[in-house]
Every structure is written in structure tokens, then in C-alpha cells.
């Protein structure tokens with residue numbers, strides 16, 4: 195099943211994850227893009243974000259919608275494990291202007307104290323592996339940020355709902371994991387990758403908007419899209435410690451890589467993949483090792499969610515032929531009345 199499931203996966207992922215993550219190889223064939231530029235998207239000149247107010251004033255129609263008002267996310271379950279790794283502190287991020295995190299690319303915001311880590315998981319939701327990651331986190335009463343791929347969110351909306359319900363932060367990671375530095379992509383296609391990813395995650399969460407947190411596939415940061423996300427008030431996440439779990443031959447390798455890098459750097463945002471089997475298998479022991487090593491987990495929350503753009507919500511419905519009438523969960527539609 196696992197092999198078959200992996201074959202179903204968009205070629206995007208296998209190219210991006212089994213090849214060099216930093217390669218310039220196009221990660222995905224982007225979905226067909228309409229020629230018309232999205233009405234709500236501002237002209238993304240490669241200008242600093244500071245120029246945005248003037249541009250917005252000149253083109254009132256270019257303004258993005260404000261963050262939606264929605265019910266607070268459910269809190270994490272009470273912790274029954276007195277020896278758990280836990281959560282040492284929770285920080286709230288004002289994403290105005292698109293701040294960047296993770297010293298591999300963004301060095302302005304040094305907010306972690308020595309021995310503090312942030313756990314991040316990319317490319318889910320995915321059967322078996324994402325639930326295994328959720329269980330490992332729950333067993334240790336700790337948390338992370340999940341950067342979901344839009345397509346995967348549409349495949350496995352119930353799993354993504356579990357991520358959110360467990361109190362973890364849900365950010366986005368494009369629609370199809372395309373490398374946005376791929377010169378073959380037009381600007382409209384790059385924006386579509388970002389925006390349809392947001393729309394898809396919102397759809398999968400039953401209309402709940404994700405955190406205004408984004409990670410570029412393969413940590414490829416085209417400057418004009420960094421500016422675009424800045425205008426969109428979405429924070430950008432690189433990392434400090436790359437687990438290279440997509441290349442690991444066995445779970446122990448994931449643990450060794452993370453712990454060795456942590457010993458050198460002392461703290462940081464750790465990049466992992468809930469999509470990867472070895473990461474799911476490694477996580478219980480990795481969390482034990484973090485606890486034993488005196489590391490403390492910091493939860494990162496966005497001050498506000500990101501509003502999806504209506505034209506991409508519509509595009510999503512059209513492309514993936516998602517139901518537009520009922521998004522009720524299966525247990526509210528199908529009830530076992532005798533067994």
C-alpha cells in the first residue's frame with residue numbers, strides 16, 4: 195500500500211524530495227492557469243514591501259481581504275504525562291509585512307533562547323505517517339507547525355482536521371509543491387501555487403482559514419514572491435536545522451542528524467516531514483532525546499489567519515471537482531445503526 199500510495203503522489207513530491215532539494219529541477223507541472231490575472235492580486239513588482247501602501251492607494255482594488263474573524267482554535271488536550279517534553283512557551287507572531295524565520299535564509303528575527311526548538315512538519319497530510327506524528331506529539335504533550343501541501347489537503351481533509359483539532363498550527367506549502375524558482379513558471383502560476391494552497395487548506399479544514407505561515411518548497415525563495423507574501427502579510431519559514439529526513443535510509447539517521455546539528459547550533463527551527471515514514475517512526479525517540487538533552491519546545495502561533503482569495507477558492511472547486519454542496523464529515527452522514 196505504501197508503495198502504491200507513493201506512486202499516486204504528485205510527481206512533484208518525488209522529484210523534490212528524492213532529488214536534491216535545492217536542485218533547480220521543476221518540481222511539478224503546475225495546474226493550468228487562466229490568462230486573466232487574479233483581480234485581487236496586486237502588481238508584484240520586485241519592490242520592497244514598504245512600497246506597498248503607495249501602490250495600494252493608487253489601486254484600491256488591489257487590496258487583499260483582511261484576516262477573517264473565526265472561532266479560536268481548540269486548545270491542546272490536557273497533559274497526562276508528567277515526564278512529557280511539553281511546550282515551554284507559546285509565541286504569537288504578528289505576520290504584518292511577511293517576516294522571515296529560520297537562519298538558513300532569514301537572519302533578522304533571533305527570538306529563540308538557547309536550547310529552544312520549534313518543530314515543523316512539511317508536505318502532509320498523509321495517511322499513516324501524519325497520524326503517527328500526531329500520536330508522538332500527543333504522547334509528549336508537545337506541538338509543531340504543519341506546512342500542508344494543498345493537493346494533499348484535498349486528498350486527506352480528515353487528517354488535516356485532526357492536526358488542527360489537536361491544537362497544532364497549520365500553515366501552507368503551495369498547491370502542488372512546485373519549485374517557485376522554476377523559471378518556466380509565470381508570475382500568475384507562482385501566485386496560483388501560493389493562493390490555491392491556501393484555498394485548499396481552508397477547504398480541507400471545513401472553511402477554517404490557516405495560519406498566515408508559509409514555507410516555500412525546497413526552501414527556494416524567489417524575491418518577487420517573498421515580496422508578494424510580504425504584501426499579503428504572510429510570514430515565511432525557512433529553517434535552522436534541516437533533518438534531511440527525505441534522504442534518510444532509516445529512522446535512526448533522522449534522529450542523529452537533528453541531534454548533531456542541535457549540538458552545534460544549540461537551538462532552532464527544525465525542518466521535518468510528516469509525509470515521511472522514517473520521520474513518523476523516528477519521532478517518539480527523537481522527542482525523548484530532545485527531552486533528555488534539555489531542549490524545550492516553543493509553539494508558534496499566528497496572530498491572525500490568512501484570508502483566502504475568492505477567485506482561487508473557485509479555481510480549487512473547478513480543478514479538483516470538490517463537492518460544493520456538503521462538506522459534512524463522514525460520521526455526520528453515515529451512522530452505524532446495527533452491527
Ligand SMILES: [Zn+2]
Pocket residue numbers: 316317367371411412
Ligand atoms: Zn516540502
